[in-house]
Amino acid sequence: MLKINNLHARIGEKEILKGINLEVKAGEVHAIMGPNGSGKSTLASVLAGREDYEVSAGSVEFLGKDLLELSPENRAREGLFLAFQYPVEIPGVTTINFLKTAVNEIRKYRGEAAMDAVSFLKMMREKSQLVEIDQALLSRSLNEGFSGGEKKRNEVFQMAMLEPKLAILDETDSGLDIDALRIVASGVNKLKSPQNATIVVTHYQRLLDYIVPDFVHVLWNGRIVKSGTKELALELEEKGYDWIKAEAIS
């Protein structure tokens, strides 16, 4: 589904991603872990198409297409979804407001008929129950005055509505208490299918108690320096990152 090959990205003069290789297949859950500042959000942003970053080398193939050639909106329409680490506040734009447009633009791209208002509302009700988000939030200005947990839940809600093929969750767990974490994780698990895949970016292993990964990768200093199975996450929890850094340097 996703093939990242030797991906380099920079912002200004500063190189942040220094050769990422990663392959994700349908049905898989990958966790990307790593200390703060190692480049996890940069990777997520580059995949979603943020224009601040310049890709200086490498390639990314998504469902057979050259992902880097696509505009951010066409990546979304192809089935890529990013749950933002820091979801932006947009005064005057409600979640319902833009999501209805988003759902229909994606359907149009795929050659499907637009969804009528009734079906849209029905779907919204179902999905908001799934992630246990208060419907009232959805008709308020996006993220304005939302608590940290509400912002993250809203991201997962949007993911549920847009039914992506590949979802990237960028630290969706940070700032969540244990109940919220459980709800968000169960939302993600319910949306899991053999046809789609998930990349979970986190630097705590506790999320992985709820979303069980098939693979765990450690990103450090712009490179994936270690990959393994879920046992690697436990090892990291126990020993921290220093041994990996040491291993990577030697």
Next chain:
Amino acid sequence: MASTNSESLKSSLLEQIRNVVDFNGDKESALTQLHFPVKKQEEWKYSIPNFLADSYQLSSLQEVPVSSIPSGLPSDACKLVFVNGVFSSELSDKSLPSGLEVSFCPLNNSIKPFEENLFGKLNEASAEKQGIHLHVHKNASIEKSILLVHIIPSTGLSSWIQPSISIHLEANSSASFGEIWEGLPADHFVANAVNEIRLESGANLHWLHIQDGTSDGIIINQTRVACAANSLFRHIVLSTGSGFVRNNLDIHIEGSGAHADMFGLSLGNGSFHCDHHSFLHHAVPNTTSNQLYKGIYSGKSTGVFNGKILVDQIAQKTNAYQSGRNILLSPDAKVYAKPQLEIFADDVKCSHGATIGQLDEEPLFYLRSRGLDLATARLLLVRAFASEILMQINSDSLRAYAEEKAIRQLDEMTKS
């Protein structure tokens, strides 16, 4: 434009006004002392002074078909129609809401005399003949919005028109007015308009001013307002199009407990030039005011905001807020903002600020990452920006009407 031309324009206009009204010698000589503005005058610095044509036809009431009244006006409102600035009883609604009276009457010019102001003086001269007075009776509470609908028929000539409207709300009355300029001709014209508004104590007036789809025309609007104790005045102006607009809104708060709101939304494309000059005078203790002017400019359009707040020495406990926020959608669009506070009292809360920027990248990227294309994302964001002003319109039907104008303009402006 060379000064000789502007002198000859002035005499030609005076000549034409003289054909309509008698001038006494004093007025005549006062007028000859005055001149059209030039760029070196601070008040006109950013508003190109060479926009006037060489000659104009002073236009007056003429017969136009009923179909000249813009369709789509709120149907639940009372319509008073002005053709070339002159009240047309024929086209206006015959039955007025109770509590409202309409009469011919010159401007009494009691709020603040026009001094070094040729536009104001010229208007005043013809107002002797064609000024209209709207009177709202004591305690009357008028439910229907009252629309002052301005029509400028297209004649192929450059028209110069001079509406003069005075409004008086007696104590504890309330009313909602809409001053509507839309469906304006493509011909060049000058609308030199004056409104004089007086609110007695406890009166409540809501004024929506729509200047929609200006093309080659010039609108100069001078609105002067006096607010007595405990009165409430709200002014909202929506300006769109590609023409030239200069609005001077002067509000004098003369009674304690009074409050004034001033809101503006300017949406410009093409060569639109929109200049808001506001002057807010807090002359007595315990009064409040709030101003928010927003603008979105694309193409080669220009916005000017010059907002002055004057707080007299005796006007303690004044609260006055002023803010201007602008978005530039194109590299050729410009905004000049000049807030001015002159505060002579010490126990006051006043603030002002102005921002000028582009549409934020973060929300744009966020929306695109959800599948919205760039144009749709931009439209959604500019609509949200505009809605903060539009939602200040009290009447549902007037708000819907204004929203329709704003959205159509924003659609036009964000097409990439």
